[in-house]
Amino acid sequence: MLFLGRCNQLVQATTQQLTLLLDVSFRFYSSDLEFDIKKITKIINDHPFPDKPIHPTLAQVIPSVAISSSFVENILGRLFATHCNGVKAYEFFKFSLQFPQFSPTSDAVEKTLHILTRMRHFTKAWDLIDEIHKTHPSLISLKSMSIMLSRIAKFRSFEETLEAFEKLEDKLPDGKLFGTDEFNLLLRAFCTQRKMKEAKSVFNRLYSRFSPTTKTMNILLLGFKEAGDVTSVELFYHEMIRRGFKPDVVTYNIRIDCYCKKGRFLDGLRLLEEMEQVNCFPTLKTITTLIHGAGIAKNTNKARQIFDELPKRKLLPDSGAYNALMTAYIRSGDVKAATRLMDEMEENNLLHDTVTFHTMFLGLMKSNGIDGVLELYNKMIDRNFVPKTPTVLMLMSFFCKKRKLDEAFGFWNYLIESGYCPHSHAMDVLLKSLCSHGREEQAFECSVQILEKGRQLSNNSFRVLERHLSKTNDDDKLMKLNQMIKKLQTALPASKGHAIGISDSNQDHAASM
Structure with a gap:
């Protein structure tokens, strides 16, 4: 009976997969090529690996006329968002190269590299770069090089990162030489990982070969900020001035963010005044950073005031600005005000993104408990919204801690059914x-x-x-x-x-x- 039961499960699973394949194929042929990205992604994600080759399945569900640059980019973007196995994403990209009408784009290459390097499959990532270098060398962009260097800097040694930098130099199109832009990528790779010792070593070693710009100095300044060292940020800022570099809006944004994250909101406001005095006009990012800073200082009145002054600065609030103000209310325990902001976003046709939901869930967990969380959770599910990993982990941990295992298991199934x-x-x-x-x-x-x-x-x-x-x-x-x-x-x-x-x-x- 166990054997028969297992056979029945296999038949049901096969039938379900066949039904999904036929449904997708039907949509391609009957809807004037209005393909369903979500279902194609799910087929790739659900494909048994490494038991069966994926190319026959792709050929069965994707007609050749559907292959286009936007189609491939959309599929790869969704595969990245759903944490797909990188090898299957790579196989899909190679499958698309078989069609003569398809012209690969740098965006498609970058997304494939993102997926492969996130799972640390550097061998396949280098295979992809080697293949593109032979067939479409112009597609090896600064972003693709940045993806490789940043992941290698994160997971591999200092020496291996420098070797990768030298190896990428050989992959540039003929006639193009490594310059300041590529040098900046190497610095950024270490700075974003808060490896400032390595970043300074690279800067001192290669300074004479490349010509640093204000952007170069901002990258190093950002590295010190990410390390959370206000003193080092200010020391390097003054060194930057001594070297003759003129600070720009990015420079000020980094310094303001550094002060705000350390709870020194008034110092951030002082820098805002300073940049306005030198005609370095603040951007939406500058003001959003200050709203965050006011929230960290638990000064919600000031946060709201800065937010309300956006139109006076000829700036329109986006989801990021609303999320910053929402975070300020949550920090002060005013969940009702934060909820009203969600309604205000809808009135202004601004979508609730993963930060919006994460912020609200965090506030509801601290105040309203399970009932408030479940209400927002059901609202999120009704919208077929799949949050990013930090929110998924937070919700799963909360459900399990509250012994709501049916909800936790249901959330798991929702993610799986969504192709995640x-x-x-x-x-x-x-x-x-x-x-x-x-x-x-x-x-x-x-x-x-x-x-x-x-x-x-x-x-x-x-x-x-x-x-x-x-x-x-x-x-x-x-x-x-x-x-x-x-x-x-x-x-x-x-x-x-x-x-x-x-x-x-x-x-x-x-x-x-």
Whole structure:
């Protein structure tokens, strides 16, 4: 009966996938090529990896006439947002190159690189750059180089980052030489990772080869700001002046942000006055930063005043400005005022973005508790909105902490059905809660879903499952997970924190049961 039940599940799954494939194909042919990006993305995300090649499936659901630059860019953008397995995204990009009418764009290359390097698959990322260099060298843009350098600086050593910088120089189109722009990318790669020792070393080593600009100095200033060192920011700012560089609006924005984040809001206002005196007019970003600063200082009256003065400065508030003011209200505990701002955004035709929802959820968790969170959560789901990873993790942790496991599991299913592959931290939280409340079957189901999408389990999640499945004598499930993990290890780069499966001794024991 177990065998028949499993067969029935496989038939149902196959039928559902076939129905989805036929539905998408029908839409392509019957709707004048008004394709459904979401469904195509879901097919790619759900495709079993690495069990089956993905190209035949893509050829089945995507007619050749549908392949265009905007189509490929949209699919890749959504694959990035849903945390797709990078290899499948790369395969989709290569699939699109087969069609003579398709002209790849730098945006498509950049998005593919983003997806590959985020999962630390640098071998495939370099393969992509090598291929594009041979066929479309002009598409190797500053942004694509920045993506490579920033990820390598984050995950690899200082020496490897410099080697990558030199390697990228050979990938430039003929006749183009490395200049200040490329030098700035290398500095930014270290500065955004708060590796100021490395950034200063690179600056001193390559200063004579390149000609630094105000932008170069702003990148270093930003690095000191990200490190949270106000003194270093001011010291480097004065060094910048001594070297003859004229501060611009970006320079002032960095300094204002540094003061505001340290709670020194009045110093930020002083800098605003200073920049206006030298005819360096503030931008919307400048004012938004000050609204944030007023919120950190818990001066909501000043935050609202600055916000209301935007029209006088001939600036229109965007979602970022509203989110800044909303954060100020949440910090002071005024959830009602923050809620009114959400309504005001709708009245002004401004969409609630992931920051809006994250800010409101944070405030509701501290004040209204589960009821307020569930009300906003249902509103978000009704709009088919999928938040970004920090909000997903926050909601999953909140539901599990409040023992609302039905909501947590339902949220998981909503993400999966939306074509989203949840972050491993969110999965760690959910699996631990499910297992601790005797819901190992659901925990196992979630794990299989992730592995089938080509994403590895974290070591923490696997160990929790291993412990609970062993207690319930579900050795078959444990062996299945182990086999799927081992198979993925042959196709994906090794990464610290990923599950490595059960040990050989445990395997022998489980097999003998």
